Amino acid sequence: MRKQRFTIWLTLAVCTVAIYAIFNYKLIFGVSHPDRNVTVILKSLNVRLDFWQAVNKGAEAAAKEMGVELNVVGPLQENDANDQMRILEEAIAAKPEAIVIAPIIDDRLPAILAKARAAGIQLVVIDTPLELNPAPVLVSNDHMEAGKLAGRTAVDETKGHPTVAIISDRADSKISAERLSGLRQVLEPFNNSIIGVYYAENSEDTAYEAAKQLLAEDKPFNTFITLNESATAGVAKLLHEQNKSGVLSLIGFDSSVDEIQWLEAGTLRAAIVQKPFNMGYLGVKAALKLIDGNRVDPITYIESNVITQENMYTPENQKLLFPFINNK
DSSP states (O other): OHHHHHHHHHHHHHHHHHHHHHHHHHHHHOOOOTTOEEEEEOSOOOTTOHHHHHHHHHHHHHHHHHTOEEEEEOOSSTTOHHHHHHHHHHHHHHOOSEEEEOOOOOTTHHHHHHHHHHTTOEEEEESSOOOOSSOOEEEEEOHHHHHHHHHHHHHHHTTTOOOEEEEESOTTOHHHHHHHHHHHHHHTTSTTOEEEEEEOTTOHHHHHHHHHHHHHTTOOOOEEEEOSHHHHHHHHHHHHHTTOTTTSEEEEEOOOHHHHHHHHHTSSOEEEEOOHHHHHHHHHHHHHHHHTTOOOOSEEEEOOEEEETTTTTSHHHHHHHOHHHHTO
16 A cells, blocks of 8 residues: 555656656747747858858748747859749748748749748848838848938048048839938938948959049048948959058948958958848748737848947947858
8 A cells, every 4th residue: 555655656756756856847948839830031142252151040940949940042143033933932832831031132022922922922121121011020130220320420420521422232222222212321420421332243353443533533531331241242353452541431231251351450440230030040030920819010120330449349349240150
């Protein structure tokens, strides 16, 4: 009898401990969703493009945390709309529960995304806003505010006397247009503060030649603001070659390996650095909320940071500049 009672009590104790352990595991590590699947479509999966690799790492971190099956795909070239459309069609055919997409703007895109919605696939847009009805959930860097940060930095660098040449990628780029809008809001109160906006078609060489032409014309200005990575690299290269780093300020966007080196050397006076890891992470988290029928904020904006030679070694900024090291 005592042996039977002992066995019963032992069984109850083991069950209690097991239930307690399961409860605390879920409390600490979150509920696993092995039946959930999310496809993330980036603008590029090129391993040389640090920005999109950081978005990928953020998406992977969210999927691992929540126990979600994740598939990350994208074209090799960042502007290859045809390949992204093909990848999107294949993703819809595979019928994931949600698609998170960083869209390359194309006239065909709304109709294809309508197919996804008709198939019952939840949709989250990251990085680049889309004009769809109804509007999809958006997780994006606040590009207009980032433009304002660049403008305020120019004002500070020039002690309140900015005269700026702006080099962008394309006139039809929504991201660069928002950055430019923010820039104008800050700079236009200063008389003749913008000498012109020049487009380099996402080409480092074209940005280099545009900046070279401006210097040859001997126009009176004291600052370059470059709205994307390739423009920043092209202008930095020119300023270094012509020993103009101490004469003209360069304020750029993003944080590629080359840009970090220009920042360390002082050629790049300030970088407006986004948080692509956060964008990938929050994009997948938003997708999971939609799958589960939970409320999701229609727009989530992610702030940018101004990083200079003076503050680039702080722990917070090191995490932004080297996300692969700090988010393992």
